[in-house]
Amino acid sequence: MQITDDLIEYLGELSRLYLSEEEKKSMGSDLSDILNYVDKLAEVETAGMPEMSHPFEDVNCFREDTVVNGDDRERLLSNAPESRGSYFKVFKTVE
């Protein structure tokens, strides 16, 4: 599969990644090599086969829905790159 510059641009948008011109070039050729390799799957007849998204479909370890205020605000905020008072500080998001 041919990876065009436009496709790399689009995947960068979906991934929220800026790539330098040099990165775009090597990413394009790497993705193209990888996709040529995984295209091997086209050999497999899968019509009507169920999709398996998880090892065990029937397992779910539920817990009671009870409130536990284990997360301490100060400690959570201590990892923030920027905070003010009890808030995460970010650029203005609404006009």
Next chain:
Amino acid sequence: MDEIRKMSALELGKQIRSGEIKVREAVEAYLDAAEEKDGKINAYITLCREDALQRAEEVQKTILEGGLQNSKLAGVPLAVKDNICTEGILTSAASHILSSFVPPYTATAAQKAKDAGTVMIGKVNMDEFAMGGSTETSYYGPTGNPWDPSRVPGGSSGGSAAAVAAGMAPCALGSDTGGSIRQPAAFTGLTGMKPTYGSVSRYGLLAYASSLDQIGPLAHDVKDCAAVLEMISGPDSHDSTSVIKAPFDFTDALADENDPGKSLKGLRIGIPKECFAEGLDPVIREDVLAAAALLEKEGASVSEFSLPVFDYAVPAYYIIACAEACSNLSRYDGIKYGFRTKNAEDIIETYYRSRSEGFGTEVKRRIMLGSFVLSSGYFDAYYKKALQVRGMIKRAFDSSFESYDMILSPVSPTVPYKIGEQISDPVAMYMADIYTVSVNLCGLPGIALPCGYTQEGLPVGMQLIGNSFSDHKLIAAASAYQVLTDYHQRRPAVFEKGGEAGLPDIKPAAGKGVTE
């Protein structure tokens, strides 16, 4: 105290409980070894001397008061992979984007290890976000293989493997998404186990591919691995995929030291012929087949069979793993924790630049690939197709387990290669996962253990794969093999006191792309 480092984790635990060795002595022996040797190996991202010594005193006090007597590893030092959250201690996943992340909570597996009285002495190196098979993609620089530090220790749990192999920890926690415990174990002459999916809680494990990720042990032998696994496994209300199914008494399955044949008699072992096809190093083929012959001689029945879907496991794996990764890693945006760019003018640019400056090349590659296979127009041909192939692989394994109790295969097609040799060829790196990824796709248990050494003295590993929830059978067979062989008892030169002398420094200097 060099004698301490020569004991197995279980022996050390026994002597600590009986009072012959103090917890502090055990912890100091390993901390000192790590301080002496790690400049040449770079297994540790963070060494926690003060915390560990303080914890040693607490554990000692508990033992003296009569506590932890049923805890086989109480007082034993432990190294933990740096993608497993530890409260108050840097947990970076070896990524720039998390190089300042100090978790406000501890992962269940690490908490269980702590509750059982083990003493965490440090956090160990890995491929960035566990994406790689060589520990070369770490923000903290590559780790050297203790058997030859110019070679890779495997990955992504390369720091866990190198720390144990070099005698800088008696056992370690790793994580395995596509072979990340088993392949480094094979590359460093260790035993490593990826248990059945759901056996160990993933709560607090920084997610790479959630339907494939599993935490597990690395140690010198099966006995220590079984003890560590027993300690960290079990259901957890914080992980809805953790399994409730007991028992988790893995050490009960260990083979009888005086009669290992008892664990092998009548065992049906299948060897998929696709695992011995072109591309496998002939030395590895020879050693794994010699192991098969030994198991057969001791009472197992070994036969070859065909597992044609095997060839499609790596392509399916990379599509699924990257799809899950691109979703899981979307949380790293520079807002609530981790690295934030200084070069942004608005919120969207903050996301873009924090991620672009924070992630390394391999991580970006997998996020882009994941975005591609999930994008409209390609979803059916790639992601949906891979999920269907995954189901077919699972059914093929299910039917193999009707005829066989377990499957024997190599772990990796090659022995450890030189640092820098393969890193620029992603497809070659991905293809090297051929023997390990099926286990993760199907949620199966797999154990890697040493079965030989090359002429240059590099370790060769073999793998036993079992059906879901047959972890006990694998432990029984693998431990029987270790009663019969001594490959797991060899140590690299760097393990010995002063053995690091003359080796070149490998650890990047503080401040050179590294924060501590």
